Amino acid sequence: MTALPKIDANRLWVDIMTMGAIGETPGGGSFRPALSDADREARNLFRHWAHEAGLTVTVDAIGNMFARREGSDPSLPPLMIGSHLDTQMPGGKFDGVLGVLAGIATVRALNEANVTTKRAIEIANFTNEEGARFQPGVMGSGVFAGLLPLDQALKCRDDAGTVLGDELARIGYAGSLPVGGRPVHTYLELHIEQGPELEKAGAMIAAVSNSSWGCSGFIDIHGENGHSQTAAMSKRRNSLVAAARLILEIEAIGADNEPEGMVSATVIRNWPNNRVNIPHLSKLSYVAVHTTEEGRARIIERIEAASQRIAEETGLTIDATTSHYRQRVDLSPELSGQVMQVASQLGYASMLLPTLTSHDALSMHHLCQTAIIFVPCRDGISHSEKEWCDPEQVTAGARVLLDMAVMIANDS
CATH class of the missing domain: 3.30.70.360 (Alpha-Beta Plaits)
Structure with missing residues (x-):
């Protein structure tokens, strides 16, 4: 009998701490500006873990990385799970990273349980979400969704005058894949809340209703x-x-x-x-x-x-x-409801929350139905070396993500 897929909580936590050691700062955070040497190391590690999990990794012309687990029906558009690995200068260990590595944990759980989904599942690491070194932020997903021209993005310069396209080539992530132009069924993003509301409410999970x-x-x-x-x-x-x-x-x-x-x-x-x-x-x-x-x-x-x-x-x-x-974006009420239902089934208190900050999911909303899953972060602090998410909070978010992924990836 096929086992139920289960998140390996210890492995996920170790992965987050291992990724956080790339560009680690004395204050316990991470310093991985987009397309820096540290960002290249993080990308290489993500690629390694993806290959370990049997995934095929491709890179597009803006440097977005996609790690794909094939489904049983190639005609169906994929479920995409993602976020980003670049950080603020300095940043913390969880912002963006949680969403990418929980995607890897989801695939590992499916592999371990020998579960085949109808749809392919792709894990995305989007380029330059933070906008700390190159502006604007949310760049890779913006180009993928057709909101920002590729040529314009590649010509962006940092404060030192370094051209983004040149840095992509230097670190080896100027990919050959066209950016976007293909269907995606659903996009899921797990993220720390970056605010105090979940902690104040004593809740573990939030489904994001809209942006600001x-x-x-x-x-x-x-x-x-x-x-x-x-x-x-x-x-x-x-x-x-x-x-x-x-x-x-x-x-x-x-x-x-x-x-x-x-x-x-x-x-x-x-x-x-x-x-x-x-x-x-x-x-x-x-x-x-x-x-x-x-x-x-x-x-x-x-x-x-x-x-x-x-x-x-x-x-x-x-x-x-x-x-x-x-502009304000209203995310899928149906998906938000499913997030809260899954959280309840897993025994987690949940709530609806807006997001004040931008996320790759807000770009992807222009292409497909999208959901953002929030877990608490200590005192609502982010973009800081003090950013912290407890292991049980990481696990809770990943469990909700896994169950959502199984449900959506088997939807015809």
Whole structure:
């Protein structure tokens, strides 16, 4: 008699810790920016584990990796399970990694139980989800879903001027497979919540109902060069001073919008950035998010008004632009309901939650029905070396993912 597939919890935990050791930081996190040497090592390890599990690995032209377990009916579009292996700078051991390695654990469970599914199952490692080194983020899945042109993505540069396409080739992951253009039946992504709601509710599993409204802002502040030791204080046109005032304004706007919305200045660049010159150019970036489109618009309006007021008060020129708009996505209610039903059958308390952050699943939603499964992370912390998910939480998410995969991969 065929055994029921069962997640090997110990192996999955060891795999996550092993992957986390690639680019490990002194604070216990991981530093694997997209297309870095550490990212190449992580990709190589994923490829090795996939081959070990009997999977066929292919790589497309943006570097997305797909590890495929064949189904009994080749005519059916595959079930795809995935996330990403790149991290923030630094990041934690679970963001993205959990979704990819739980996919491997799912396939191992099916192999061990000698279960053949009708549909093929593909495990995806999408390129540059984080957007920490190359912008925009959620890139590999965005190109796969037709939301971002391949040529545009390949031409992106990091802060050092390095071209993304060149780095793909350098690390050996400029694949020959066309990007996207093929059917996918369903996409499942297991992820840490990156927020505190599951912990507060005492629940183990969340099914994601929808995403939020987001955007990025870019502010250029133009002052005037001068000698920092001789220019009269009353004559100085210091762009960095205006930037400091605007940073505080943006933070206050974010505080006013919590918990429905949030915004902070996250990047500052300054020229000429030496001790003996008064800065003549400062560039700020911020990321805003809100549960409503109107709320996002109000955040942008307030930041633009603050920029104009500070420009008038300082006599400097401040240019504010907004881009990388992210619209709300409503995920499949049917799949969300199935996630919660499976969680209940496994004995886990569950709930519906929105996501404030972006995920590869939100790109894949444009191609197929999609579900995101959340498990708790300690104190809701992510994008940090302090990011943590307990072994029982990892196992719970993987068990729900496995049961969802068996159900969907055997759906005609």
